[in-house]
Amino acid sequence: xxxxxxxxxxxxxxxxxxxxxxxxxxxVSPEVRKKVLEVIEETGYRPNEVAxxxxxxxxxxxxxxxxxLSNSYIAEMVKGIEEVGxxxxxxxxxxxxxxxxxxxxxxxxxxxxxxxxxxxxIGYHFDDDLIxxxxxxxxxxxxxTRDIKNDTIDYISINSFLASAEMTxxxxxxxxxxxAFLSDFGESSTHELDKINGYKEMLKxxxxxxxxxxxxxxxxxxxxxxxxxxxxxxxxxxxAVFCANDELAIGLINxxxxxxxxxxxxxxxxxxxxxxxxxHVRPTLTTISEPxxxxxAVTVRTLIKKIEGDKNAVSxxxxxxxxxxxxxxxxxx
Amino acid sequence: xxxxxxxxxxxxxxxxxxxxxxxxxxxVSPEVRKKVLEVIEETGYRPNEVAxxxxxxxxxxxxxxxxxLSNSYIAEMVKGIEEVGxxxxxxxxxxxxxxxxxxxxxxxxxxxxxxxxxxxxIGYHFDDDLIxxxxxxxxxxxxxTRDIKNDTIDYISINSFLASAEMTxxxxxxxxxxxAFLSDFGESSTHELDKINGYKEMLKxxxxxxxxxxxxxxxxxxxxxxxxxxxxxxxxxxxAVFCANDELAIGLINxxxxxxxxxxxxxxxxxxxxxxxxxHVRPTLTTISEPxxxxxAVTVRTLIKKIEGDKNAVSxxxxxxxxxxxxxxxxxx
DNA sequence: GGTTTTTATGATAACGATAAAAGATGTTGC
DNA sequence: GCAACATCTTTTATCGTTATCATAAAAACC
Numbered sequence: 030x031x032x033x034x035x036x037x038x039x040x041x042x043x044x045x046x047x048x049x050x051x052x053x054x055x056x057v058s059p060e061v062r063k064k065v066l067e068v069i070e071e072t073g074y075r076p077n078e079v080a081x082x083x084x085x086x087x088x089x090x091x092x093x094x095x096x097x098l099s100n101s102y103i104a105e106m107v108k109g110i111e112e113v114g115x116x117x118x119x120x121x122x123x124x125x126x127x128x129x130x131x132x133x134x135x136x137x138x139x140x141x142x143x144x145x146x147x148x149x150x151i152g153y154h155f156d157d158d159l160i161x162x163x164x165x166x167x168x169x170x171x172x173x174t175r176d177i178k179n180d181t182i183d184y185i186s187i188n189s190f191l192a193s194a195e196m197t198x199x200x201x202x203x204x205x206x207x208x209a210f211l212s213d214f215g216e217s218s219t220h221e222l223d224k225i226n227g228y229k230e231m232l233k234x235x236x237x238x239x240x241x242x243x244x245x246x247x248x249x250x251x252x253x254x255x256x257x258x259x260x261x262x263x264x265x266x267x268x269a270v271f272c273a274n275d276e277l278a279i280g281l282i283n284x285x286x287x288x289x290x291x292x293x294x295x296x297x298x299x300x301x302x303x304x305x306x307x308x309h310v311r312p313t314l315t316t317i318s319e320p321x322x323x324x325x326a327v328t329v330r331t332l333i334k335k336i337e338g339d340k341n342a343v344s345x346x347x348x349x350x351x352x353x354x355x356x357x358x359x360x361x362x
Numbered sequence: 363x364x365x366x367x368x369x370x371x372x373x374x375x376x377x378x379x380x381x382x383x384x385x386x387x388x389x390v391s392p393e394v395r396k397k398v399l400e401v402i403e404e405t406g407y408r409p410n411e412v413a414x415x416x417x418x419x420x421x422x423x424x425x426x427x428x429x430x431l432s433n434s435y436i437a438e439m440v441k442g443i444e445e446v447g448x449x450x451x452x453x454x455x456x457x458x459x460x461x462x463x464x465x466x467x468x469x470x471x472x473x474x475x476x477x478x479x480x481x482x483x484i485g486y487h488f489d490d491d492l493i494x495x496x497x498x499x500x501x502x503x504x505x506x507t508r509d510i511k512n513d514t515i516d517y518i519s520i521n522s523f524l525a526s527a528e529m530t531x532x533x534x535x536x537x538x539x540x541x542a543f544l545s546d547f548g549e550s551s552t553h554e555l556d557k558i559n560g561y562k563e564m565l566k567x568x569x570x571x572x573x574x575x576x577x578x579x580x581x582x583x584x585x586x587x588x589x590x591x592x593x594x595x596x597x598x599x600x601x602a603v604f605c606a607n608d609e610l611a612i613g614l615i616n617x618x619x620x621x622x623x624x625x626x627x628x629x630x631x632x633x634x635x636x637x638x639x640x641x642h643v644r645p646t647l648t649t650i651s652e653p654x655x656x657x658x659a660v661t662v663r664t665l666i667k668k669i670e671g672d673k674n675a676v677s678x679x680x681x682x683x684x685x686x687x688x689x690x691x692x693x694x695x
Numbered sequence: 696g697g698t699t700t701t702t703a704t705g706a707t708a709a710c711g712a713t714a715a716a717a718g719a720t721g722t723t724g725c
Numbered sequence: 726g727c728a729a730c731a732t733c734t735t736t737t738a739t740c741g742t743t744a745t746c747a748t749a750a751a752a753a754c755c
Binding site: 036073075076077078079080082088097098099101105107108111112115120121122123124125127165166250277280283305306309310311331 | 408411415421431437440441444448455476507535639642644
């Protein structure tokens, strides 16, 4: 390993001078600069960032704790984080925690020891003590999405209450009055609760008495697939199912298909999130588009602003959603 | 920030003693140990890994350079890398390069400066000079998958020639003789070339004269979608299309569907890779299962072995594939 | 032309930890 | 009782940088 010392020796100057050339921090005479750069070029010298970090007290490291990278929307967010983070010269240390609290705690501690300058938590169900630990140990942090009990933390999200209400309104507009909602974890997070509330509120506003909330075991494809048996039982009573996320919806639609029912002819199904997959299934899925890439991008940008001392960095942001009409809803009127 | 110095002062011992307690590296008397641990507990002291790295010359950092994280199979591999890497106490620094050579070079340089102990490249089309740069600057590296011109580098892959031949054999067994192959980048990488060769070889073995290779613009959904127009033109002449990857296949199937053609009734389509999506579409896709999670896991495990000095670490591994029969092929005999 | 100011460079002390050598204390053996 | 040894602890050097301070040389001033 070649160090700054070697470069100094080989160019016949002191290490301070080499450091100056590298960082452009103080004036250096043209001849000396040229010589030093030549030696650097020749030797392929690269400054050791570990040593640099130690003395500058900057790591340019952002830790991302994420439950499951195999979720397509999470991958999309991470992509946004990585890409924008890198634009600002920050590196992304990825930590997969797979819904395990102990793993999350370990990652937090690790990121701390590694001198990470900020932490992004992606997921829904963070325990209070995890959040306390983050607040206590980390200078800067951001969350996606906000959690039910902690409104003091900084987050980027979208207004799921409004989005959900708009989707419900659309279904009503298409002539549906018997609309069920398929929730993932029920009312355990603000985000999910908002969706249910938006749905119920819009029904109320339209003087529709009927409402029904299914609660799936989880939020993945299989959980939606499993719920189809319930939905099939109720086929006479409902004409549409509003699913809390696209994966649930696709699982549901597929199981209905496998049992011989057609969407949207036999029943309409809509999703939420606009995961990449929702354009790749047939029928294409009518859904709410959450801009996951942008969420990641804005999250990391805000975090970097905070790291760099911007006191005015707005840190509770709701990004706009959009409504994506596709082919999974039947018009009844 | 509380340092080892503070802990030493507060426990009334030298910093070396504190270091020993932390690392269990040399004997420390029970009373002293207890006292030090108390102080650590009280103060919430966490050793600074940056400083530690500098002196131990270990970073426990593995860099992953990946073209596009929004590919579901890549996300799955990264998951395997992250999870197994962490098992062995290594951290994963994620670098997205989006098919940009300059970005790849920058990442390489960055990982070097950060003292990464190993690098994993995930993708297909790495330039020779990138690979040269990796070989020159990095002690240890692994690739997925192997590249056409560089057989000196270490990789984990699957035997795509055999896999492709097996799939072709299956189609022939189902009575197909007019089988087309939809390639992604043509013959630009060993991996892709092997597939084409496996397909052609099996046709030859069965004395089938007909062969036809479409070359798509890229390897994503849209590229498959676009190719449907070509396929439709040939509908009288071919009965099956073997796609180089699942995303291409799904795009193709969907466009066929959108134009009123049914798979597998009007034409059979098979894929390659067993991406998560292939179970979530209807019809479900018959395909070759590449164990992406395992590929990631084995890749990182092998890399760690090399880092830790295991001279015998086998570094050109082909993992077993498996054949997944689903519902996208029509039996003709 | 001597003093002051500017500009370029070098020497040295950090940063927060580990590791090797040296020192202090206590224990054992004969 | 003193040498020899084991056990624990401190001292000191080091990792590869940057930052501060000091110094030498050159430029500017009147």
